[in-house]
Amino acid sequence: MPEFVPQGGLDRLPGERLLAEFRADRATYWRGHLVMAVVLGFGAGAVLWFIGNPAPWAGPVGAALAVGLRGWYLASEVLALRWQLTDRRLILPGGRAFALPDLVTVQPFFGDVQLVTRQGDKHLVKYPADPTATVAAIDRARGARA
Structure with a gap:
C-alpha cells in the first residue's frame, strides 16, 4: 500500500513560529479500533442471537475482521x-488554517480534540496521544496571542 503524504499545511507566514506539531498516535489509533471492534461485535452478536440465528458467534468475528x-x-x-x-x-x-483568535472551542471529544471556529466550522485533531x-x-x- 502506498504511503499517504498530506499536501499543504507546510507553508508558514513570514515571522511565524512553529510552537507544536500534533500527529496521530499509532497506539491510540489501534486502541480506538479495538474498542470499535468490541462494541460492534457485541452488537452484531446480540442482533444475531435475538433473531434466532444458530451461529451468533459470526457477528463478533465478522465485526472484528471488518474493523481490523x-x-x-x-x-x-x-x-x-x-x-x-x-x-x-x-x-x-x-x-486549511485558522487564526488562533477564531478558535472558539477547543475541548477533548471521545479521545480526539474538537475545534470549533467563530465561523461555526468544526474539526478534529484525530488520535492524539494525549488529548x-x-x-x-x-x-x-x-x-499568549490575546
Missing part, C-alpha cells in the same frame, strides 16, 4: 496526518 481490515487500510493515511500550531494559527492537515496536553498547548498559544 478498515484499520489496516486507513492506517498509513491517518497516521501521516499532522496539525501544526504556530504563534498565529492552527494549520490543519489539508492546508488533554493537546488542548492545553492550543489554549496556551491562544492565551
Whole structure:
C-alpha cells in the first residue's frame, strides 16, 4: 500500500513560529479500533442471537475482521496526518488554517480534540496521544496571542 503524504499545511507566514506539531498516535489509533471492534461485535452478536440465528458467534468475528481490515487500510493515511500550531494559527492537515483568535472551542471529544471556529466550522485533531496536553498547548498559544 502506498504511503499517504498530506499536501499543504507546510507553508508558514513570514515571522511565524512553529510552537507544536500534533500527529496521530499509532497506539491510540489501534486502541480506538479495538474498542470499535468490541462494541460492534457485541452488537452484531446480540442482533444475531435475538433473531434466532444458530451461529451468533459470526457477528463478533465478522465485526472484528471488518474493523481490523478498515484499520489496516486507513492506517498509513491517518497516521501521516499532522496539525501544526504556530504563534498565529492552527494549520490543519489539508492546508486549511485558522487564526488562533477564531478558535472558539477547543475541548477533548471521545479521545480526539474538537475545534470549533467563530465561523461555526468544526474539526478534529484525530488520535492524539494525549488529548488533554493537546488542548492545553492550543489554549496556551491562544492565551499568549490575546
